[in-house]
Amino acid sequence: QSALTQPRSVSGSPGQSVTISCTGTSSDVGSYNYVSWYQQHPGKAPKLMIYDVSKRPSGVPDRLSGSKSGNTASLTISGLQAEDEADYYCCSFAGSSVVFGGGTKLTVL
Amino acid sequence: EVQLVESGGGLVQPGRSLRLSCTTSGYTFGGYALSWFRQAAGKGLEWVGFVRSKTYGGTTEYAASVKGRFTISRDDSRSIAYLQMNSLRTEDTAVYYCGRSNGYFFDYWGQGTLVAVSS
Numbered sequence: 001q002s003a004l005t006q007p008r009s010v011s012g013s014p015g016q017s018v019t020i021s022c023t024g025t026s027s028d029v030g031s032y033n034y035v036s037w038y039q040q041h042p043g044k045a046p047k048l049m050i051y052d053v054s055k056r057p058s059g060v061p062d063r064l065s066g067s068k069s070g071n072t073a074s075l076t077i078s079g080l081q082a083e084d085e086a087d088y089y090c091c092s093f094a095g096s097s098v099v100f101g102g103g104t105k106l107t108v109l
Numbered sequence: 110e111v112q113l114v115e116s117g118g119g120l121v122q123p124g125r126s127l128r129l130s131c132t133t134s135g136y137t138f139g140g141y142a143l144s145w146f147r148q149a150a151g152k153g154l155e156w157v158g159f160v161r162s163k164t165y166g167g168t169t170e171y172a173a174s175v176k177g178r179f180t181i182s183r184d185d186s187r188s189i190a191y192l193q194m195n196s197l198r199t200e201d202t203a204v205y206y207c208g209r210s211n212g213y214f215f216d217y218w219g220q221g222t223l224v225a226v227s228s
Contacts, residue, residue, distance in 0.1 A: 003153070034213035038154070045206060045221060046154060051214035089154050093213040096170045098144070098156040 004029065004090055004101035011107040017078040020104045022090030023071060030071040034093035037066060037075045040103075041086045049088075050075060082108050111135040111217045113207050118222030121197055129192040129222060131207030136217075138188035139163060142210035145181060145192045147203035148221075155203075157181075159210055160190060175201075197226045 005023040012018040022029065022037075029035055035053045038046035048057050050066035053073065063079045073092070077084055085108040090101040117129040131143060144159035158171035160181045169181050180193040190207060202225050208215035 032213070036214035038215075040154075045218040046208075046215075047218070048214060048216050051216075052212070057216060091154075091156075091214070097172065098159075100154045100156060103153040 002099070004092060004099055006088075006090060006101035006104045008102070009105045009107065011109055012080045013109045014080050014082065016080050017076060018080060018106065019074050019076045020088055020090075020106070022073040022075070022092075022101045024073070024092055024099070025071055028092040028094035028099050029068065029073050031095075032093045033068065035066065035068055035073040036091045037064075038089045038091065039086045040089065046089065077106070080108050084108055111209065113209065113217055113219035115205060115207050115219045115222035118205065118224045120225045120227065122228050123197060123199055123226055125197055126193070126195045127197060127224060128194070129205055129207075129224070131190040131192070131219060133188045133190070133209070136209070138183075139185040143181075143183060143190040144208045144210045144215055145179075145190075146206045146208060146215075147201075147224075148206070149200075149203040152203075157192070157205070194224070197224075199226050202226045 010018050033053050037050040040046045053068045054066040065076050088104045112134045114132045121127050142161045145157040160169045160183050178196045183190045204221040206221045207219045209217040
């Protein structure tokens with residue numbers, strides 16, 4: 001199972017919006033509405049931010065939103081804040097396995 | 110409060126074995142699947158495998174990179190999951206995380222334990 005494709009880095013200024021794409025195939029992202037997104041700060045464990053494509057766990061601000069079209073999922077963060085600077089990973093169910101994206105480093109300028 | 114704590118990491122020689130534990134608390138362990146992940150230094154997350162709850166047979170699935178070498182098991186009476194790693198290779202060096210599987214996502218993670226495979 002190949003990794004999902006994410007941009008290596010994105011950046012934005014405080015208050016702006018950024019979108020991180022996550023491209024898979026018809027065997028994973030395209031076949032299931034089971035895409036999740038994780039935030040990871042350096043030296044810390046990943047934290048769930050979005051699940052089932054667009055649902056937010058309790059405590060995650062509504063500045064974060066997820067969507068999917070075809071084989072590509074997206075995470076949008078609006079109203080960027082300094083604390084959003086982190087690595088972000090997408091993840092998809094793929095039948096009897098799970099596949100992650102390579103990760104995107106978000107820099108808040 | 111849901112908590113997961115990994116233990117058992119360390120330095121091991123290539124070809125040897127190591128068993129990691131994931132000790133959980135704060136939720137009904139038997140009602141959820143449990144997954145293992147790893148992350149090599151400076152690299153992305155990699156799914157290693159999971160064990161389903163006994164409701165779903167307690168069966169396991171593995172990534173191709175570890176299938177046949179790694180085994181995941183669970184002890185519902187103690188709320189602990191295990192990752193038995195055999196025939197370790199240098200490329201297995203990573204921080205290993207366990208995570209609670211809730212449907213098709215992972216809502217709670219441990220802090221990780223470092224496994225270093227080197228001669």
